[in-house]
Amino acid sequence: xxxxxxxxxxxxxxxxxxxxxxxxxxxxxxxxxxxxxxxxxxxxxxxxxxxxxxxxxxxxxxxxxxxxxxxxxxxxxxxxxxxxxxxxxxxxxxxxxxxxxxxxxxxxxxxxxxxxxxxxxxxxxxxxxxxxxxxxxxxxxxxxxxxxxxxxxxxxxxxxxxxxxxxxxxxxxxxxxxxxxxxxxxxxxxxxxxxxxxxxxxxxxxxxxxxxxxxxxxxx
DNA sequence: CCATTAATTGTCG
DNA sequence: CGACAATTAATGG
Numbered sequence: 293x294x295x296x297x298x299x300x301x302x303x304x305x306x307x308x309x310x311x312x313x314x315x316x317x318x319x320x321x322x323x324x325x326x327x328x329x330x331x332x333x334x335x336x337x338x339x340x341x342x343x344x345x346x347x348x349x350x351x352x353x354x355x356x357x358x359x360x361x362x363x364x365x366x367x368x369x370x371x372x373x374x375x376x377x378x379x380x381x382x383x384x385x386x387x388x389x390x391x392x393x394x395x396x397x398x399x400x401x402x403x404x405x406x407x408x409x410x411x412x413x414x415x416x417x418x419x420x421x422x423x424x425x426x427x428x429x430x431x432x433x434x435x436x437x438x439x440x441x442x443x444x445x446x447x448x449x450x451x452x453x454x455x456x457x458x459x460x461x462x463x464x465x466x467x468x469x470x471x472x473x474x475x476x477x478x479x480x481x482x483x484x485x486x487x488x489x490x491x492x493x494x495x496x497x498x499x500x501x502x503x504x505x506x507x508x509x510x511x512x
Numbered sequence: 513c514c515a516t517t518a519a520t521t522g523t524c525g
Numbered sequence: 526c527g528a529c530a531a532t533t534a535a536t537g538g
Contacts, residue, residue, distance in 0.1 A: 438526095439526075464518070464519095465518075465519065466517095466518065466519080474526080474527085475526085475527060475528080476518080476519065476520090477519090477520075477521085477526095477527080477528085477529095478526065478527070479519095480519060480520055480521085481520085481521085484520085496535095
């Protein structure tokens with residue numbers, strides 16, 4: 293019957309009984325976006341956005357007009373709990389990077405859900421706490437002095453989560469540069485620098501770490 | 513094939 | 526290191 297079934301995509305809702313899921317499902321609205329369209333803007337009504345299909349790039353706009361990548365939202369993930377509780381969407385934007393289908397709950401509908409399901413409220417608080425923790429980590433990450441340190445840390449983390457010394461960069465260099473707080477030019481130079489120092493071997497966005505010790509030396 | 517976007521390289525402040 | 530410009534590579538239609 294329901295084509296999208298966003299409710300089933302979200303771990304948070306999946307723990308509920310089918311009848312409860314159905315209740316929530318009735319409150320959920322759907323929408324599709326083309327590549328490049330704004331899914332989330334600061335001015336729009338507060339809502340909980342769930343990605344059903346596609347990919348959303350979430351970023352903040354600095355006063356200078358430059359954007360700072362926050363994260364990507366993959367299918368099954370969502371954004372907006374915080375905004376649903378407190379006030380302003382502090383200039384956070386979400387842009388569809390491919391054809392994307394979202395499901396969303398408006399603020400009032402979401403509050404209805406919370407009222408009926410206190411256990412969901414608690415879950416969400418836990419998730420928000422986790423989120424804050426990650427945010428703090430990212431902030432200290434960005435204040436690490438040198439770009440090399442940040443890049444080395446990023447590559448090392450990637451190696452760990454991939455459990456392989458051959459890794460594929462999960463995003464465009466332009467976006468990675470933004471993520472670690474530098475420019476594409478500098479990033480490009482650092483990568484070739486690492487390559488010349490025989491720390492890595494690179495082919496496009498495929499990177500092989502050939503000297504783990506040297507890499508670790510860069511940030512330890 | 514052309515047009516658009518991304519990546520690289522050079523140079524400067 | 527970042528900003529800017531120029532060039533080259535990759536991508537997508």
